[in-house]
Amino acid sequence: MSDDVHRDERNEYLTFTLADEQYAVGVYDVKEVLEYTTVTRVPRTQDFMRGVINLRGSVVPVIDLRLKFGMEATERTIDTSIVVLEVELGGSVVTVGALADSVQEVISLEPENIEPPPRIGTRINTDFIRGIGKQDEKFIIILDINRVFSEEELAAVAEEAEAR
Template identity: 55%
Template sequence: MPIAGLTTVTQFLTFHLEQEVFAIDISKIKEVLEYSDVTKIPRTPDFMCGVINLRGSVVPVVDLRAKFAMPHSEKTVNTCIIIIDVIQEDETTVIGAMVDSVKEVMELDPNQIEPAPRIGTGLRSDFVRGMGKQGQQFVILLDTDRLFSHEELSVLQDAGSKSGTKSPQVENAA
């Protein structure tokens, strides 16, 4: 049974964290960057790497491995930063998500996507939009708008604004 809200073929950018394959709806992605040095900001959450300068805007960068409580990994030539739009409460925040490597853009038909499994009450999985199937492998589809709590997003926005330049917020025109 397909998940609600997906009625047409949708494109997703797939990426690796450890051996797992994750995906984000391509409409949420602004660009993919090679990893570059990140300016650390003191007193930020463990999953926040710091900030980067993206054409004059300060963009907070988060380590998705740390966000998902995965073991730390050294950066490699394949490490990338995916620039995504996160929308909460009619406000868009631009965030960089550091991943092990980007795999490909893939299309999924709604009948190739299953709802996220119920994992019990102790684990937070509301940011999993669904499970896509590519051949025999599952792809975890992320809901970027639910990836961060309101409080976490506020900390990320504050870190960007305290670094000395304008915070990367854009009003949602929709």
Template identity: 45%
Template sequence: MEKLKTGSDKERQYLTFGIRDEYFGISIDTVKEILEYSNVTAIPLMPDFVKGVLNLRGEVVPVIDLSLRLGKGVTEVKERTCIVVLEIPFEQDLVTLGALVDSVTEVIDIDISTIEPAPTFGARIKAQFIQGVVNVDGQFVILLRGEKALSVEELASLVEKVSEV
């Protein structure tokens, strides 16, 4: 995918990444950093999509398998597998969360007028996770809502359980 030109305040930046053979994007505003996959410690009695936790400079960060969360099966860790560290708004705070993805592609500028609404039927992932869909150089990119990657109840539960570790 070729990087689009920046030019107006009607554009937003998205980090694009691959999961299986599809491309997704998430607002760069929620992305804290991108890490190579390593040192994730499994935690028992967590939901299936929770890969475990990692120590990020002294902070315990839950890591979710985004592919599994989106109903696409378990991510097979390979050379380009990454953890996208996100800061998700929750109540009055920002909660740090890692999302396991197959590979990170690039940061692109998207004209918000080109974003199509989330499909109401036929989508293979839950519509609540989708901000919209955009065509970038002939490739559809599904734009995810970072704050909806987990429901409020699941996020609160994860933060509580990880804090006890």
């Protein structure tokens, strides 16, 4: 059995909010969840790159998913969290932090409760959406975190973090 099949069979997702919408990532992509901490800004980086944090001696880039998705920047509140994710980049794994307005819970979603991503025409890329989950009459956008950023974007983010 391949690792990807094994991962999908777990059907567990960490849910979080961005601009009052619920999103989720597979628990296997999540390394940990942190309370918001000071993020050191890195000059001349892409807008969605908010900066870097020190995670037990490692420099981890922090991404604002709201900016990446064309929303307003994340405002720091008592609920703002950093979801530390492991993202595949050219055969290796890069650790990145993603800002979330709030982290909700780990849920189980059976495959029959997940619809494929909507086709919204050719101008909008929905490749980074694994599917739309439905739980208790609410929709949850399930992200394929390995497709949210292009390889070039992640490589640039990783290089900036290493330069620190």
